[in-house]
Amino acid sequence: MKRLILPLFAVLVLCGFRPMPLPHTPAGPVYLTVIDRDGDGALRAYSDGDQRWIAGEKGHRYSVRLRNASAERVLVVVSVDGLNAITGQVAAPGQTGYVLNPWQTADISGWRKSSEEVAQFVFTTPGRSYAARTGRPDNIGVIGMAVFTEAGAIARDLSPAVERRRSLAGGPAAPAAPPAPAAAESAMADSATRSAAAAPAQRLGTGHGARETSRVRDTAFERASSTPVQQVELRYDSAQNLRARGILPAPTPRPDSAPRAFPSQYVPDPPRDSRLR
Template sequence: MKPVHILLAAALLCPGVTLAHGGLADISLYDRTGGKRLQVYWHEGRAYVAGKPGNEYQISLRNRSREEILAVVSVDGVNVITGQSADPSQSGYVLSPYGRLDIPGWRKSWSETAAFYFTSLGDSYAARTGRPNDVGVIGAALFRKRPPVPAAPIARDPGRAAESAKPAESPLGTGHGRNETSHAYQVEFERASSAPAEIITLYYDSYANLVARGIVRDRFTHPRPFPGFVPDPQG
């Protein structure tokens, strides 16, 4: 089966983006339930975000180049379009030059997705389909488009068509949530090479687990000599 490359229709990003930067594109997570872009924490060269169990989220990508690129996106080691164990050679989303898109969930059809939401490892879509080993990571394999051949028209093959410390609690995964409308359509995209030009990786877990693993410093408090105004006494 040939990989399917698709454009996501009417995809919008909210302002105030917190990004993990790549050369070709940026990636971020938006907490749809909490209504905020999730902060990226850097630790030993890796980017992490803290998710809240039960909250829906979406993956946001921004093309930084002047050309179309293909993004093969995986969540917990699973391709978000096909549901296969992820591989860079599979189907992906096409981003227009300097374009942005949101991926709200697992693609079910050309008009529908099943929402991403943060959940326990056991409830994650990957674990429930027998693939729990890569839970907690989101990846985007980015491909440049093959440039047109500067020659007279000749017969050629068509491009492939679209299609450390112990955690404080159970590791966080991504569930297969409610179905919702999300339109996409099929396009042609011929890759410039079989290997990705770049892979962007974003790890995630609960805030408590990131603190326990030493990735995030906990917001500890100290006594304050001037904490505020004088309250009324009790009783």
């Protein structure tokens, strides 16, 4: 088994990030934050039942920031719009992922094109998303990660990394959940149908943006289990749609722009006419 490792100059940049408030306490070792690279930085996550949402802005580049808050190396399989961010395959937990050292933070800024480059993640319309353009639009609007711990103790590197498995189909599948009673299954289906009918049409997807340098190399990582110790999904859409869903509050009304009889207390001087001498 192999993984990819970022070189030292990239590690120094990653380690230079200033500490920032963590968006939530995960049920596992890794924090996931989405960073708006053309905006104000970390995007706030809003809860809606058992889902978490962020509001993106069309045309803005973003990165997925991963922080390993444990004292052990971990493997993180990153999914964007249902696709593996390294291979472009329909995402599954058993695939290639990024390996983080203890306490390591790394920004995943795009679809990996080679060991030298990525194509930037950028918020765009669903029809222009990478998933739609490659004929796989079913999971547009979600960012996810599956986290694995390491089997045994091996020599530690000083850089974040990407694990590349020789066999993507290796390991037993996770046990299936017990079947739900027919009545409960019918109720869940009715609820899902009502939610789908009430939800506004998705306005954002993730595009295949400009290339940028992101150098990596292979290394080894053995998973302690074939099932992840942590799995996270983060939904995203436009702020307009999040307000329509009731997730974001309505915007503050603008002050009345109608004409007023007394807009000021005193009469100002008129502009000086340059023709008058």
